[in-house]
Amino acid sequence: MAVFMILLTGKVGKIITTLILVILLITGGVGYFAWYNFKREVPIVYKSAEDHFKYGSINSGGVPFFIWEVLPELFAKHLPGPGGYKSLGFIWEEGKEMPVGVSKSIVGFPRQGSTCALCHSTTYRKTPEDAPTLVLGAPTQTFDSIANIRFLAACGNDPKFTPDNIIPAIEAKHQLSWSDKLLYRYVIIPDTQKKLMGLGLGFAWTKSRPDPGPGRIPSFNPVKFINFRLPLDDTIDNVDDPAIWNERKHKGFDYHWDGLETSLTETVIMGALAAGTKPDNVPLENLQRVEDFIRLIPPPDYPFDIDPVLVSQGKPIFDNNCASCHAFGGDRTGTIIPVEEVGTDDHRIEMWTQAAVDKYLAVGDGQEWDFTQVHKRDGYVAVALDGIWLRAPYLHNGSVPSLKELLEVPSDRTPVFYRGYDVYDQDQVGFISEGPQAQKEGFEYDTHLPGNSNQGHLYGTELSTEDKQALVEYLKTL
Ligand code: HEC
Ligand code: HEC
Known part of the structure; x- marks a missing residue:
């Protein structure tokens, strides 16, 4: 310190002091310049x-x-x-x-x-000439x-x-x-x-x-291979984007198509990580606002006429055939149905591994938040059917274009159709998925390709034509 004082007092000292000040100013200036141009945050609220x-x-x-x-x-x-x-x-x-x-x-x-x-909002049009209606919380129909x-x-x-x-x-x-x-x-x-x-x-x-085409994404393989650097495997994880409205009514449900999460807050953070947010930069307040929003937004009403007589005939059919797995309060609603029982395409189940679970459980270590509710599961969640009319195409892989077709045996479901055209089909109850316009604007979905199978979910396929019609009318009201 004494040497330093001497240096600073003599003539040489003055020069050195000036030099130090200049260096400090330059490094400070560079630091400020770097901060201003790369790190300065101006919140947009x-x-x-x-x-x-x-x-x-x-x-x-x-x-x-x-x-x-x-x-x-x-x-x-x-x-x-x-x-x-x-x-x-x-x-x-x-x-x-x-x-x-x-x-x-x-x-x-x-x-x-x-x-x-x-991924969680869509448009629909009642006719090709109609202006698109935007619905927040809905699965996107068009984004690829x-x-x-x-x-x-x-x-x-x-x-x-x-x-x-x-x-x-x-x-x-x-x-x-x-x-x-x-x-x-x-x-x-x-x-x-x-x-x-x-x-x-x-x-x-x-x-x-x-x-995957529009309305679908490869769900968790990007995280496995890119974020976690797990070795490449040949699993296929193409899934339909789901609806995320009305979440307050889904309390206690398993989340994601296979129920790999059981906490909504963790699922929301997972959504952010999948969108590219880094684990040490998770904006918890902003995400809480999103969570509060999706808890409350109601599913949209069916925008066309509904036949009340048919609806009242359809309700008991739903209660007898579907409610145990799909009505709020149903014994199995929001729980996982083993894949052998529901019989739908099993690629999405194969994709989700215990190694991925272990990596996920460690991602939040040392952060303000944590993942504690991640699991490996062997079936698909029996989801609630709120706003189901706007969630076409159906099943976790989006392989069945309309509600009418879901009530037919797989051999009678359309093997190749087009998804991504947002004009609604009142007759089939789904989006228009065939014909020149759907073909022009849509993406060809071939159910023969691996991961795209439209097999399984045979519930309701044995009902009479009249009962099916009444059931579909009731489904429009959910
Ligand atoms: C790139 C598209 C994409 C983005 C962006 C995205 N998600 Fe998702 N989200 C999905 C897909 C696809 C699934 C289903 C994945 C699966 O199970 O394989 C999903 C599942 C969910 C679920 C579970 C729904 C249920 O009932 O099982 C919630 C809740 C959710 N996302 C919320 C969010 C939130 C909140 C954000 C923003 C922070 C977000 N997501 C960002 C595509 C996306
Ligand atoms: C034993 C339980 C069970 C019963 C009974 C059942 N389902 Fe399902 N349902 C499921 C499961 C599990 C899925 C998800 C399967 C998948 O995505 O691969 C599903 C999916 C669906 C979907 C697609 C949801 C979406 O977001 O794409 C609709 C629509 C549906 N069921 C309607 C019905 C109707 C109508 C009935 C009655 C005729 C019925 N289900 C009976 C278990 C059941």
């Missing part, structure tokens, strides 16, 4: 619970917002059709900055992310998650993914300062490119299995 569900950040990470915005115009050739992100099935409300299910947050610079509404991932990866691998192409496209929409431009050129764009190429590599295994 949505007052309404609905907007929070649609657009509120869950820290999922994603593509820098300004880059994400210009990808469809720069790389339109990698999209499945015209219309930008809409061609991947994103729902875009008139006049909004981004589609439902996409968040914008500022962490240093604006970043794009996913929200729960991406794997096509979206492949689009982003293709952009990253395109030789045109360069600062010289991307920066002018951004500048056509936003003003960038000279320092912004330097950051985009030398840090953000190269880093994004690396991540997008990595995304493609991470999901390369999906190419060796049937494509």
Whole structure:
């Protein structure tokens, strides 16, 4: 210390002090610059619970917002059709900055992310000319998650993914300062490119299995192979996105198609991790708001006429054949029915392993939250049927296009149909899944492919035609 004092008092001391101050200023400045441009968080808070569900950040990470915005115009050739992100099935409300299910947050610079509404909200139309009706909490009918991932990866691998192409496209929409431009050129764009190429590599295994198509995702293999680095296996995990409304009435149910979770709070955190949130960056308050919201949103009413006489005939048929597994308060509702009993496709069960359970149980170690209710199960949950009219196609793999067909034996169910067209079919009670328009806008679903089987769930298939008609009318009221 004495030496230090001497140094600081003499002439040499003055020079050294100045040098130290300059160094401190420079490092402090660099530190501040780095913090400001990469870490500074400016919260974007949505007052309404609905907007929070649609657009509120869950820290999922994603593509820098300004880059994400210009990808469809720069790389339109990698999209499945015209219309930008809409061609991947994103729902875009008139006049909004981004589609439902996409968040914008500022962490240093604006970043794009996913929200729960991406897979858990849908549109339907009563006729092809009808304006789409948006329903939050519903399974998406149109969003094709794997096509979206492949689009982003293709952009990253395109030789045109360069600062010289991307920066002018951004500048056509936003003003960038000279320092912004330097950051985009030398840090953000190269880093994004690396991540997008990595995304493609991470999901390369999906190419060796049937494509899920719109309204379905590979559910837990991405977490097994990418996050947990478990060895690749050949299991197929394509599942239908489920509805998540009315959760207060599902209290005590098993969650996920195979019931691998029994806590709603943990299931919500799992949803965030699946969307890309890092375990040490889980926004518990934001997720609590989402959980409160999905507990309360009611299932939507059937939007067409219902025949009250048929409904009253259908109720006892439901009570006798279905209620024990599907009515609120039924003995087996919300519990797991062994796969040998229900007889539906078993790939989704095979995919979920004890090794994955063990990894999940350790993910929350040392965090403010934890997973304690993750299990390995051997069947499918007998789900409640609230809002079932809008949850087509049916079963965990989305293999049966309509309620009418679910009441037919598997050999009479349509073997190849189209999913992803959001016009409703009142006659079959599901979405229109055949014919030129469904074929044009939809994805071909072939029930012969592994993981896509429409076998099993024979309940109600032996009822008379009249009883089936009455039962379906009753199902519209749930
Ligand atoms: C990329 C699409 C996607 C995103 C994003 C997503 N989920 Fe899901 N969610 C699914 C799928 C698919 C399942 C069923 C998975 C399975 O069982 O194989 C599911 C299951 C669930 C379930 C269980 C439903 C039940 O009754 O069994 C809840 C609750 C849920 N998600 C809530 C959320 C929440 C909350 C978020 C946001 C924090 C979220 N999800 C984000 C696709 C998604
Ligand atoms: C023994 C229990 C049991 C009975 C009885 C039963 N189901 Fe199911 N149901 C299930 C199970 C389990 C599933 C999930 C199977 C799967 O996804 O592979 C299911 C799925 C469904 C689905 C699809 C849900 C969705 O979100 O896709 C509908 C619709 C349905 N059942 C209707 C009925 C009707 C109508 C009856 C009466 C005629 C009935 N079930 C009788 C156990 C039962």
